[in-house]
Amino acid sequence: MSAILSAKDFTTAQEVRWCPGCGDYAILKTMTNILAEVGARPESTAFISGIGCSSRFPYYVNTYGFHTIHGRAPAVATGLKLANPDLDVWVVTGDGDGLSIGGNHLMHAIRRNVGLKILLFNNEIYGLTKGQYSPTSRRGTRTPSSPGGSVDIPLSPALVAFGSGARFVARAIDTDKTGLGEVLKAVHAFDGAAFTEIFQNCIVYNEDVFAEFTDRKNATDMQLRVRHGEPMLFGADNEKGIRFNSDNFSLEIIDAASAPEQVLRHDEKSKVIAQMLVELTAPVALGVIYRNPGDSFEKYWYAARESGLKRTAKVADALRSTNTWTVT
């Protein structure tokens, strides 16, 4: 049963029903490639989703899949992971599903460090319900439900994850095969809740909302790809670097050539720097920003139960494990 599988083996015969040009296609393709590359077993892999465009994902991956209800995928996935901790359980959610109606479950799955591979497709809009503003939409976003521009202040998915105690926070762009592929491989290998925000382009309701940093022409100047142990450099010739300013506790851009010793090296275990990185808007930090493994929830949960979920005693005996008396 350990035949080498290809991306095609992870693809279902279902007709994909996302809008033509949707960023989800690119994510799906990279995902199936990576599943094959890391040697995932279809029978041991499950994709759990909520409701929204992103949540159609399980129908198109030839593994186990469960398209649940709005916002609740992390809760369903937690039950599945407890029932069978050997499974690779992926949660596919979006900015509305994961941060609005399902914010509570996302927060608690991360807090508990349940071994879930959480992919949050952020397109800053409600796509499936035809374009209303979401909890990540920028203030002033004009939509059918906010014709004069939204007044809500958006939240940062990565900061929500940090606030919930995340031990793995990564970011990637939907169409960036290499960057997303690297992140997905790291997610696959991580034991615990792995939170990844994927910037996903909704071509119908919020086209190019991330173009400022995703467009090819802006990419080198606007994307900071972090790798553990490597200096934080960006720009066409890596001429710019990130420095920590200890006067005001901020990250700032410097000329890397003139002061190479001042350029920060990425330490994926540094939570403080990681939280500063996700707040940068120019450039935008991508890759595995924070990775600091700790025992997963299911590991603790099983360790706390001598017998796991195995039956080591008989109900017939348990019924008598109290004062009993006999009537003749």
Place this chain on the structure above:
Amino acid sequence: MSDVKSLNSIVVRLAGDSGDGVQLMGSQFIASTALSGKDFATFPDYPAEIRAPVGTTFGVSAYQMNIGEAPITTAGDAPDVLVAFNPAALKVSLPMIKSGALVIVNNDSFTARNLTKAGFDEDPRETGELDSYQLVSVDIGRLNLEAVKQFGLSKSDGGLCKNFWALGLLMWMFDRDLAPIEDWIRAKFAKTNVVRDANVTALHSGHAYGETAELSEAIPRFDVKTADLPSGDYRGITGAEALALGLAAAGELARRPVLFCSYPITPASPLLHRLARLDDLGVGTFQAEDEIASICAAIGASYGGVIGVTSSSGPGIALKTEAIGLAISAELPLVIVNAQRGGPSTGLPTKTEQSDLYLAVYGRNADAPIPVIAARSAGDSFFAAIEAVRIALRHMTPVMLLSDGYLSNAAEPWRIPNMDEIEPIVTNAVPQPDDTGNVQGLAFDRNPETHGRPWMSPGMVGLMHRLGGIEKDIDTGHISYDADNHQRMTDMRAAKVDSVANFIPPQTMELGADEGELLVVGWGSTYGAIYQAVQQIRKTDAVVSYLHLRHLSPLPRNLGELVNNFKRILVPEMNMGQLSTLLRDKLGVDPTPYCKVTGQPFLISELVEKIRSMLPPMVVSGGGHASKGESR
């Protein structure tokens, strides 16, 4: 030395502040009652506040028990003995107790301040207000403090032992052995020697007081008859304990683990607490972040091949509704335990009600039927849990199991069942993967008798398939928005629940013939009270019959025929007539509802009165009843 009164049964009520330890005292007295071979039923009646303001009437916590010869099926209508720890407890309990009842009060608590808080203008011990009772005033507080003085406890810590002091006195009155309670105290307080020794001393001191006290009013003693129960091994059990053990037993019978996912809520939490200690029986518990997460985790567990169970009370069940729909659509097994309480909204969290029957049977968006069953007594909760799991696995459906606040906390003696005599629970066979790659279709290849599909779970090689809440093609299992298909799937879901009735035994009578003048129909925790009331009436009027429903949806196949054999149908319920509506809807009959929503269980006496009023007038001399022509 006082007289010993011989009695068939006796109702005792303990009442005090919620911090007085009345519930503990009651449960320990009942443990000793069980060991002495009496039948019993209990009713813990406590406030919603953990520690309500001291001395107030709304902070009164009570524990009522009915003990004696079998069958004891309710906690009793009116107490024969009241132990009141303070004026508020006396105030609240006086309207309930029998004239002539023995009333033991804690003298030390009858201060001017406490009397005012309880709403007494004057001290009732002196006004003659208590003349119709046998009043025994005991300095419980002072005597207890003297007894435990030697342990150097503070006044407030020492005062906490007074429930054991009072328990000691009660034990003397009922001639009980102190040893089992002593053992319990030693185990419970093993870590704090001072508390352990003080409580044991208080217990003995109260007992010795009864033996040696020279009071003007001698404290009576009671010799209650031992129950004539069917032979077997017995234990005491509460509804929550029985339900927990029943779920574990169902797992054993189905050879599957159980994952119980819940969120704390009164009065369902005792079930979570019990199950959290049953991991060696293959039961796991998960306390989720909210009600919705708890049912979703249970669904995830069921998806993973483990028996997923969730529980709550009304407000929480309402929150779970959408997820119940998902389990219906995904055709996954699930048990939802609903420990009903008074509502709407927060309502009366600690008071009992049966008002979620509509919610259980009709309360979901769309055409979304599920099987609904109800437990009738504490011990019966064990069998109800097994039945719920059996239906869920056979038909691959969520099942709602209705319990209530009264059943959760009530205790009774219970004949320990033989596990070998309970039929194993069979799950639908999982298919072999075929070469056609048609796994999606295999996942929805339903058994024609039960409409249950194979329970295929992640981890099984070659059976990867996709599930979801979107409508599926009835054959292929793929997403389908086809109009005719939706009709067929809706019909299938209805047929599935209806098919449960093919697997349940025909309805039988609890009491009386299959036809007659009046049929009383009950469900759930009213069983004990209705049974006693009908039995009492049948001594003179054999035209009354009684049936009690386990299955509320679907109803037993022969129920329509049975109820139509009677001229009148009376349905007593702790709601505003929900089973009456259900019977009208499903059977086209017109029952007379008898409704009570006071947060208190039915009294036998009020049921007797109601049933009598439904019967034709009796011929006074003969004890018979008027001819059939009589109408009301």
